[in-house]
Amino acid sequence: MEKKEHIILEEEAGQRIDKVLSSLNEEWSRTQIQAWIKEGHILVNGKAVKTNYKVSMNDAIEILIPEPEVLDVIPEEMNLDIYYEDEDVVVVNKPKGMVVHPAPGHLTGTLVNGLMAHCKDLSGINGVLRPGIVHRIDKDTSGLLMVAKNDLAHESLVNQLVEKTVTRKYRALVHGNIPHDYGTINAPIARDPKDRQSMTVVDNGKHAVTHFQVLERFQNFTFVECQLETGRTHQIRVHMKYIGYPLAGDPKYGPRKTLDLDGQALHAGVLGFEHPRTKEYLEFEAPLPKYFVELLDKLRNNH
Structure with missing residues (x-):
């Protein structure tokens, strides 16, 4: 305990x-x-x-x-998109729509279920429900995650996240036309006191910083790259809403009239970190998923 x-x-x-x-x-x-x-x-x-x-x-x-509820995580064979793997670390490209780890009432079909079948050795620091998971991305966000195969790797990767030395770049489509090419959002985030299922910007929240760069502008949307300095829950979604440019397709933080995407247009495209054992800097890039590419093409044609 x-x-x-x-x-x-x-x-x-x-x-x-x-x-x-x-x-x-x-x-x-x-x-x-x-x-x-x-x-x-x-x-x-x-x-x-x-x-x-x-x-x-x-x-x-x-x-x-209390100790986390002990639930048997069932290994499930999945066609995982592995970008890198050695004795310490796995880097995997998670598809949109997949939950990262099991939770009570949702025990199968998660990335962890697939990882358990793919490799038998995952770190146990986060308890049985989240073996190997160092950081998370939301169910409807696609992209790269680093997974620890042992406790040495887990502690190293978590420390790098705390020290803000991990490179995490996301591509997002947001509502509205952002007039400036670059920006930094420095606004603390915590649970929304009016809605415990959501996060929001509040004065006594946790320190949160997002840097963004405009990649392309359309009539009513902007394609941006966001780089995380911190990693709060729903950080990019909350920060972009806070400055008036919520993510397209976001059912929680976006406007009611948005694109029908089954979740936010957000992709964790670049992930870089120091290898826990060799200390070599590794960086990986996953291209935009098919739905995102088609969405941008459609907007260009309309534009």
Whole structure:
């Protein structure tokens, strides 16, 4: 059981404990926090509290995170698009529509299921549900992911993400016509207090920076390349919406009248990192998927 501690800051005082704690980690929902409180996994100054407890400044919060539910991840033979593989690392090009890792209620058909069949050795740092997974991309985002085959590789790749030395470039189609050729969006991201399934820009969110460059302009759309400096959940989707240019096809952050794409037009095209063992810099590029190429051609013809 993992233990986390947090001392309540002045700006957090007076808020409900579930709200404060869910803002500390984007993977902790308020529902999850409330369940932990009821199960006695969260203590305030050494004592159990109710889910509606309002925190006071300097309250000492102790969070005992239960072990992840042990679920058998079933290896499934898949025709994976492997870009690189050795004893430490796999780089795979994930198709649009595929979920990265299993979750309760969604145990098959994920990238992890395919990886388990492809190679028997994946790191176990993230628990049974996410073996080998160092970073994620959304179900409807296509593109390159690095996967760790052992714990040494996992720790190295995670550290590179933390130190912001991993190269991650995405191609996206956004609504509107961006007038300037380059830009940087520096806006903190956290869960949307009005919608726990979504992320949004909020003052007390986690530091998030996206750089973008315009590649091509169409009548009502702009084709851009975005480079991540940080890797928050839904970062590009949230940041582009924040500056008024939401992703085409995005069902969560885009406008109601958008392109019928079954999800956002977003592709993780370039991935570069230092090899955990050899320390050599490796960089890979995956071309745009067929639907994206056809979409751009259609816009050029209309244009």
